[in-house]
Amino acid sequence: MIEARGIHVTLGDKVVLDGVDLAVPPGELVALVGPNGAGKSTLLGVLAGDVRPAAGSVQLAGRPLSSYAARESAQHRAVQLQQQGLAFGFRVRDVVAMGRSPWHRTPRAAGDEEVVRAAMVRTDVDRLAERAFPTLSGGEQARTSFARALAQETPVLLLDEPTAALDIRHQEAVLGVARAVASEGAAVVVVLHDLSLAAAYADRICVIADGLVRAAGPPHEVLTEDLLGEVYRHPVRVLDHGGTPVVVPVRAAQEARC
DSSP: OEEEEEEEEEETTEEEEEEEEEEEOTTOEEEEEOSTTSSHHHHHHHHHTSSOOSEEEEEETTEEGGGSOHHHHHTTEEEEOSSOOOOSOOBHHHHHHGGGGGGTTSGGGGGHHHHHHHHHHHTTOGGGTTSBGGGSOHHHHHHHHHHHHHHTOOSEEEEESTTTTOOHHHHHHHHHHHHHHHHTTOEEEEEOSOHHHHHHHOSEEEEEETTEEEEEEOHHHHOOHHHHHHHHTSOEEEEEETTEEEEEEOOHHHHHHO
């Protein structure tokens, strides 16, 4: 559904991505993880078409992403950014409804109201429908933006740190919905910092460091103590919890007590 090949991005004199490949088929959720500044959000921006690489290409539904007009690309991929970027007092309902704009004056517009309502329920913002977006907490804004992306109803969903401002319950809920969207046939790419969350919900994890893909594969193959300790420059323990890896940082005080 979406594939990047040989992506090279330079910002100033810094190489941010250096020959990165990533392919995400329908029905799969891929988590991008790695330390700060590794290039995760930049890669997501390349997949979205918001960042133009110096070299390499992106294919969306078998066509070069660069060949899509803005509205057409919005009918194929939805994006949730880290920063929400809405300063005006739009109601939550209006913000979510913005996700339907690519379908204006198409047969699919007939279902706009129901799609918006369902997206708000799915993300637990239906009770906030009449609230002004700037009055929401950071987590509520993030869930509203996620609802807008869901309402867009695209076969590709790109999420940049959607759980960063959320409490535990809503972290689990948002990734549960993302997992369900993938199971319904979408290709989902999500940038995450919480490695245990990534392991719980992703089909594959792509570890990025210094602009390179250091490993990619199922969570139990990729999340190893040696690789993560090297990439994050901090020792970790990887525990098994019902067949799912759980990553725990090694803390000096705890080691001393042991």
